[in-house]
Amino acid sequence: MQLDSLSRRLIDRFQHGMPLCAEPYRAMAEALECSEEEILASLEQLERSGGLSRIGPVFEHSRAGASTLVALAVPVARVEAVAARINSFPEVNHNYLREHDYNLWFVVTGPDRAHLDALLAQIEAETGLTPLDLPMECAYRIDLGFPIGDAP
Template sequence: MDALDQRLLDEFQRGFPLTSRPYAEIATRLEVSEAEVIDRLRRLTDDGAVRRVGAVFRPNRVGASTLAALAVPPERLEDVAGLVGAFAEVNHNYAREHWLNLWFVVTAPDAERVAQVLAEIATLTGLTPLDLRLERDFHVDLGFRLWN
């Protein structure tokens, strides 16, 4: 990852341009071509550095979502994380040092599909997800400086 990749990720995780050609605006700010911005984002996605480029909405304002957790035997953690992360409805998953050691967010068009994804994960993994539905929301800004 070079300095331009770092700037692209750091400077546009918030304040993504809401225009008809956002990549052109980003390119202008970075002093490169629109094609280069698109190519870099595609490569970063293919390499796993970026999961997706898109809007983030407040929970349950558009569709339905839940935070879920699994207690995964340590020797299965990487495999189970791969299975969970393969669902299009899973925004991200991450390991934690806790008996519930794999956490993930499921977002879908409706609560029925969220429940279906959790059931499919249970069937695929043989593990029962803990469904931690939102009771009260708090705004947490997940953007942070990636590099100095």
């Protein structure tokens, strides 16, 4: 995916620190010295091309409830079906296929640990696969952004 200059500047500037105001897209446009329409068009293009999955906050899970990293050892022939079922749970975010015996990795977030335990039990009952539950003990660094910079 080739990014235009505005898209690069938009991503660099607003991966962190989205304006918290009544008209955030207007504030973004002012910061990037362009029109609100250009911001919206750029975001729409990023979404259409698969470069943008969502716009929204990332909450500190320990303050908003409970969260855990989960891995499943899914037979290759079942990966697509199991991934689709996992994705259907609203508590699931970040679902990835990885090269390992434990090949499907995802994050589950809920209001409390009991909710997560019930969900993991449901996943095991429905899939016949035992979730490897890996709750975070200590966060050393969590940063979901990275610099895009100028076009190569």
